[in-house]
Amino acid sequence: MNGNIGRWRLRARAGALAALSVVGVTGAGIAAADPAPSFAALLRQTEASPRVAILDAGVAQAEGLADQARARPNPTISVYGENFGGSSPYGGFGRTETTLQYNHPFELGGKRASRIEAGRAGIAVARARGAEGRVAYAYELARAYAGAEIADRRIALAQDEVEEATADLKVARALVGAGKEARLRELQAETELNTLQSALEAARAGRTVAFAELSALAGVETPYTSLSESLLDRLAARPATGPIDPLASVVVRAAQAERDAVERRIVVERKRAIPDITAQVGVRRLEADNATALIAGVSLPLAIFDRNRGNIAAAEAELRGAEARAAVVRLEARAAASSAQALIESADLRAAAAEHGLATAEETYRLARIAYEAGKSPLIELLAARHGLGVARGVILDAAAARLDARAGFARLSGRTITGDMLP
Known part of the structure; x- marks a missing residue:
């Protein structure tokens, strides 16, 4: 009997480590796949995943735009003729004047330098957003990894409850x-068993979903069917945690980089309103005189209608929004940093309390079953004791999940993975 009661512990702890074949909703097996590697190894493998590829593409895009910002405006060459095909004496081509002209624009007011600075700021933003995205991805992957392990353990718990209900x-x-x-008592026990079997099928379906989500997040086409590491057990020990500087978090740095980039774009828009000049030099062929002459000139646009005021106003409004967003992010980061340690401590206390509650529930069920087998207590007391044991086991898993969430949140604020590794 004690073996039946305590068997769930062995299964729960081995659930994430055993190479279990995947079980579908109908109980049919699916083609086996390699188990998911350890979390640290899986995170390294995801460097080629679509989620990371999106971040890398963002950086590459910013670098391309920055490279384009260095480009100077292209010159133009024009050829045109005058004084031909008209009335006498310009009816033919005898008095034609043909001009070959080279036009070279010159940007004034430091436009190119401002574009280059804006391009560099854009790269800084992309890299900061990439770092933020990698931290967020590591956070999501850790939760998905733990979610798959929890789904494994829920099946083990459900199977234990079905076995215990069958024995009862x-x-x-x-x-x-x-x-x-x-x-009537037999019918009550059968009803309870049927309910627990339904819960077992729901747990199996949840496991399929959890492993599918982990596989999709990891960027693999064939879903994983088991895990090679217990992330929950690894995080059971209390880690060494210290204060977090909220202003150094990747989220705050990304928001500040965005604000600085918008400020650079304002400079670009303001300088864009400065007119550019175009120098012209060419050669003109005078057919009537059988002669060639040089021509030269300068053109300057008149800033009468378009002074780029709308774009400047839009950029200034964007800056105000970026500054407000950065302020919000700083406030949220400070709040998260101040509560991260408290959440970890609360999760640890919750896990310890859940362990004590489980021990009490196990003893209650053991005594209730002894009493029922001896005919000293009704079936309803045994069912209530077993229900309490199932609830206590679920509380253990919920506490482990809460502890992982607290650790993952702390790691995200620190710019690290949940296992303590620094992200690139």
Whole structure:
């Protein structure tokens, strides 16, 4: 009996480590796949995943735009003719004047330098957003990894409850057969068993979903069917945590980089309103005189209608928004940093309390079953004790999940993985 009660512990702890074949909703097996590696190894493998590729593409895009910002405006060459095809004496081509002209624009007011600075700021933003995205991805991957492990353990718990309910049903049938219990008690035990079997099927479906989500997040096409590491057990020990500087978090740095980039774009828009000049030099062929002459000139646009005021106003408004967002991010980071340690301590206390509650529930069920087998207590007390044991086991898993969430949140604020490794 004690073995039946305590078996769930062995299964729960081995659930994430055993190479289990995947079980579908209908109970049919699916083609086996390699188990997911350890979390640290899986995170390294995801460097080629689509989620990381999106971040790298953002940086590459910013670098391309910054490289383009260095480009100077292209010159133009024009060829045109004058004084031909008209009335006498310009009816033919005898008085044609043909001009070959080279036009070279010159940017004034430091436009190119401002574009280059804005391009560099854009790269800084992309890299900061990339670092933020990698930290967020590591956080999501850790939660998905732990979610798959929790789903494994929920199946083990559900299987234990079904086995215990089956054993209780056998006892109830024996008592009914001996005339010590009414037929109603057997029906109650059967109903309880059917309910627990339904819960087991739901747990199996949840496991399939959890492993599919982990596989999709990791960027693999064939879903994982098992895990090679218990992340929950690894985080059971209290880690060494210290204060977090909220202003050094990747989220705050990304928001500040965005604000600085917008400020650079304002300079670009303001300088864009400065007119540029175009120098012109060319050669003109005078057919009537059988001569060639040089021409030269300068053109300057008149800033009468378009002074780029709308774009400047839009950029200034964007800056105000970026500054407000950066302020919000700083406030949220400070709040998260101040509560991160408290959340970890609360999760640890919750886990310890859950362990004590489980021990009490196990002893309660053990005594209730002894009493029921001896005919000293009704079936309803045994069912209530087993229900309490199931709840206590679920609380253990919920506490482990809460502890992982607290650790993952702390790691995200620190710019690290949940296992303490620094991200690139």
